[in-house]
Amino acid sequence: QVQLVESGGGLVQAGGSLRLSCAASGSIFIINTMGWYRQAPGKQRELVAAIASGGSTNYAGSVKGRFTISRGNARNTMFVQMNSLKPEDTAVYFCNLRQGSFDYWGQGTQVTVSS
Numbered sequence: 001q002v003q004l005v006e007s008g009g010g011l012v013q014a015g016g017s018l019r020l021s022c023a024a025s026g027s028i029f030i031i032n033t034m035g036w037y038r039q040a041p042g043k044q045r046e047l048v049a050a051i052a053s054g055g056s057t058n059y060a061g062s063v064k065g066r067f068t069i070s071r072g073n074a075r076n077t078m079f080v081q082m083n084s085l086k087p088e089d090t091a092v093y094f095c096n097l098r099q100g101s102f103d104y105w106g107q108g109t110q111v112t113v114s115s
Contacts, residue, residue, distance in 0.1 A: 009109030022095030
């Protein structure tokens with residue numbers, strides 16, 4: 001089993017920054033992809049950014065140039081640095097780990113950006 005725990009959410013003014021962290025524990029494969037998704041009220045969950053174990057990254061167009069995803073040296077940690085935050089970035093942010101045919105999710109952390 002795999003457990004994911006997010007941290008770092010909060011309330012920030014527009015133009016501000018936040019850094020989210022995700023720590024994975026349990027049976028972690030060497031080859032996997034970790035990512036951040038978000039879900040705003042009344043909207044579907046959407047991909048924010050993802051990073052493969054080899055280091056390749058993928059970003060949603062709406063965050064490209066503002067958000068930076070990275071993985072820690074321990075390979076079981078993942079971060080996203082979010083700069084120039086906008087009110088439309090307000091959502092619950094979820095950590096995701098995809099390995100083999102399985103998806104694992106964290107409990108989510110709230111990010112609120114005030115205008």
